Amino acid sequence: MENTIQLHDKKFRIMIPAEQIDKAVDAVAQRINADYAGKETPLFLGILNGSFMFMSDLIKKIEFQNELSFVKLASYDGTCSTGCVKSLIGLNNPIEGRHVIIVEDIVDTGESIEHMIKELEARNPASVEVCTLFFKPGSYRKTLPIKYRAMEIGNEFIVGYGLDYDQLGRSLKDIYVVTE
Ligand SMILES: O=P(O)(O)OC[C@H]1O[C@H](OP(=O)(O)OP(=O)(O)O)[C@H](O)[C@@H]1O
């Protein structure tokens, strides 16, 4: 593994190696296994693009019968002077009465996840919880509880394991932090 990398104009150094990520994914998967055992076919709903790698590793550790799907929050065209409104696309499964576990790579300010939860709750699921690989307590501006947090980090900008810097870095198996 490279200790420092360059993506576009920025340098990044390694922060969390793959082995440590795997341990954190394992621990959160075991909590979900304990909490959802015996519940009627929960639906894991990944938010694209960033969650693809976390979802892939998480779902292999899930021991109950489940369904899996991905959705995207797409920004409307135009400027976002008062904050961007995003629309949920790709949700084809009816979720009424279902137990839904949203799978995110990172919850930062909470804008995206709050929007996602509101969109889903309007469709009357049995329950909605969030499972995020990374949570930034210092940046989070919302009050909605984020139940499953694999790892908590500071306010630094990270890439790797699905997370990008201007679309680069998603395929890295370790997490890197920006240095300049
Ligand atoms: O808590 P927030 O401040 O809303 O930030 C978190 C969101 O930002 C990233 O998505 P992004 O819009 O960059 O899309 P991507 O997953 O395609 O990279 C990430 O995947 C979360 O969805």
Ligand SMILES: Nc1nc2[nH]cnc2c(=O)[nH]1
């Ligand atoms: N790649 C990346 N995307 C984010 N979206 C919100 N926070 C982050 C972050 O730290 N890194």
